[in-house]
Structure formats: structure tokens, C-alpha cells
Amino acid sequence: MTDTIVRTDALSKRYGDRLAVDSVSLTVRRGEVYGFLGPNGAGKTTTLRMVLGLVRPTSGRAVVLGDAPGSPPVVARVGALVEGPGFYPYLSGRDNLRVMARYQRLDDRGVDAVLDRVDLRSRGGDRYSRYSLGMKQRLGVAAALLGDPDLLVLDEPTNGLDPAGMADMRALLVDVAAGGQTVVLSSHLLAEVQEVCDRVGVIAGGRLLAEGTVAELRGATAVLLRARPLDLALAVAMRVSGDDAVEVVHGGGDDALRVHAGPELIPQLTRELVGAGVDVLEARTVERSLEEVFLAMTGAPMTQPAGSAR
Numbered sequence: 001m002t003d004t005i006v007r008t009d010a011l012s013k014r015y016g017d018r019l020a021v022d023s024v025s026l027t028v029r030r031g032e033v034y035g036f037l038g039p040n041g042a043g044k045t046t047t048l049r050m051v052l053g054l055v056r057p058t059s060g061r062a063v064v065l066g067d068a069p070g071s072p073p074v075v076a077r078v079g080a081l082v083e084g085p086g087f088y089p090y091l092s093g094r095d096n097l098r099v100m101a102r103y104q105r106l107d108d109r110g111v112d113a114v115l116d117r118v119d120l121r122s123r124g125g126d127r128y129s130r131y132s133l134g135m136k137q138r139l140g141v142a143a144a145l146l147g148d149p150d151l152l153v154l155d156e157p158t159n160g161l162d163p164a165g166m167a168d169m170r171a172l173l174v175d176v177a178a179g180g181q182t183v184v185l186s187s188h189l190l191a192e193v194q195e196v197c198d199r200v201g202v203i204a205g206g207r208l209l210a211e212g213t214v215a216e217l218r219g220a221t222a223v224l225l226r227a228r229p230l231d232l233a234l235a236v237a238m239r240v241s242g243d244d245a246v247e248v249v250h251g252g253g254d255d256a257l258r259v260h261a262g263p264e265l266i267p268q269l270t271r272e273l274v275g276a277g278v279d280v281l282e283a284r285t286v287e288r289s290l291e292e293v294f295l296a297m298t299g300a301p302m303t304q305p306a307g308s309a310r
């Protein structure tokens with residue numbers, strides 16, 4: 001069995017003169033939670049739709065579970081939540097899933113199992129229209145889990161959820177991946193992707209800008225140093241770690257040094273600084289957030305203005 005669950009090669013989609021997805025080549029491996037991250041309009045949904053066989057690529061191709069997207073053997077092994085699922089408001093969550101199970105020629109027994117997995121069993125008899133948004137989203141994941149698929153594709157599964165609902169959803173996705181299923185989710189929320197995903201693909205303007213683990217994308221850690229006097233500290237830090245490895249960072253009237261080095265340099269740095277008569281107020285390691293990484297890659301902030309998320 002191959003360990004590559006999804007592979008796209010130069011996958012592109014053009015709508016009129018707009019290239020919605022521009023030569024995206026990504027790889028999703030078995031058992032991981034893969035985050036497809038980008039601002040609204042970046043091309044996430046279109047890419048996921050091509051991976052699901054719902055949209056035909058203009059050029060390039062996708063291979064899913066070793067086969068063409070949308071082919072019957074692949075469809076049977078993929079569960080998806082792309083755009084709101086069509087649930088009947090007046091039926092209970094359980095009955096909605098029963099309808100879907102029948103539609104997929106699955107027997108009813110799996111219904112309670114998936115309700116259990118999304119922690120909705122005790123509320124399975126309630127009408128869908130009475131569910132909170134978080135419960136509705138979890139029911140959507142339950143529907144995608146029917147038939148025990150190898151791959152779960154979720155478009156913005158936490159969109160619109162409150163922090164508690166997001167935390168529930170994250171825990172659910174980690175649990176799904178721990179059970180051996182592969183999860184691909186899209187999101188425009190960096191913090192969320194940072195917390196839950198093993199690997200991330202960053203997309204903007206239809207192009208895949210980077211792909212890797214969160215740690216790889218953030219790059220090496222740095223040491224943040226608050227010391228006085230700063231100019232003497234700068235000279236010492238440059239002597240210890242090289243001229244190019246030190247920069248002055250300005251923040252709220254409290255300038256500090258950022259030294260591009262790992263935590264193993266902190267003892268030597270502080271020793272030399274103190275030896276040179278510098279007062280060391282703080283020395284700690286810092287990692288770039290994905291937000292900073294995104295900014296460095298695109299020159300534009302990732303965060304959307306409030307209310308612009310769909």
C-alpha cells in the first residue's frame with residue numbers, strides 16, 4: 001500500500017481569464033492531518049473540489065488513493081464535507097445520517113458508531129434544526145465518516161464556530177487521524193492549522209507557496225535578548241554568533257536583539273554579555289508564527305478583516 005494518499009501534479013483550474021488554481025503540486029501522506037491554508041479566494045475550495053472529482057482540472061492532474069478522483073473505487077473510500085451538507089432540518093441528526101447511509105447503500109449500524117465518534121450520540125434523536133452550529137458541523141463530519149473512509153476532505157470545518165466548538169472539532173480531527181484515517185482540511189485560520197496539522201500547504205493567489213511541517217515552515221528558532229546597554233549587547237552578540245545573525249527588533253519603546261541561533265547558544269551568550277558588563281534582562285527562544293511566515297512569503301497579512309470570512 002502506498003503512503004501517498006493524495007498527489008497533485010501541476011493542477012490548474014481556469015475560470016474565464018481567472019486562474020483560480022495555478023499549477024499546484026502537493027502531497028498528502030497516510031494518517032496525517034494536512035492543512036490547506038490560505039486567505040479567502042486563494043483557491044482552496046477549487047483545489048479540494050478537483051481532488052474530489054467534482055471539478056475537472058484545466059490542466060495537470062490529481063491522484064487520490066492511487067486512482068483518478070471521482071472514480072467509483074475512490075469515491076467509496078473518501079468522505080467529504082465541502083460546503084454545507086444538505087441535512088433535513090425537521091429530521092433528527094440520527095435520521096439524517098440514516099438517510100445518507102441508505103443513499104450510499106450502507107447499513108444503519110454504522111450510524112450510531114459515527115455519532116459516537118463525533119460525540120453526538122446522546123443528542124442523535126434531536127431535530128437537526130435544534131443543533132448548535134458546532135453540532136451541525138460535527139454532524140457533517142459524522143456524515144463524511146459514514147462508510148469508514150480512508151480519506152476525509154473537509155472544507156473549512158471550523159468556519160463560524162466559537163472557540164469551544166473549534167476546540168471540539170480539533171480534538172475530533174486529531175482523534176480521526178490517530179485512528180489511521182487521513183484528514184485534509186482547508187482553513188484561513190493560521191492558529192488553528194498550527195495546532196492541529198502535521199503538515200501544511202500554504203496557498204495564495206492560486207499558487208502553492210510552501211509545503212511542509214509547521215516546524216519546517218516556521219524555520220529555525222531565534223533567541224530574543226533584552227539587554228542594556230543595547231549597543232554593547234549588539235557588539236557582543238555579533239562577536240559570539242556572527243554579524244549577520246543579529247538584528248535589532250523594535251517594539252513599544254523596548255528595543256531588543258534577535259539572534260538567529262538555537263537555545264544552546266543562550267548560556268555562552270549570557271556569560272559573554274555579563275562578562276562585558278551588559279545587564280541581561282531576558283533571554284528566551286522564539287519561533288516565528290505561521291502568520292509571520294505567511295507575511296514573509298507574500299508580503300501580505302494572512303488575517304482577513306473581521307466579517308469577511310464566509
Ligand SMILES: Nc1ncnc2c1ncn2[C@@H]1O[C@H](COP(=O)(O)OP(=O)(O)OP(=O)(O)O)[C@@H](O)[C@H]1O
Nearest residue numbers: 015020038039040041042043044045046047188310
Ligand atoms: N465556479 C466558478 N466560476 C468562476 N470563478 C470561480 C468559480 N469558483 C471559484 N472561482 C474563483 O476562483 C478563485 C478561488 O476560489 P476558491 O473558492 O477556490 O477559493 P478559496 O480559497 O476556497 O476561498 P474561500 O475560502 O473564500 O472559499 C476565486 O477568485 C473565485 O472567485
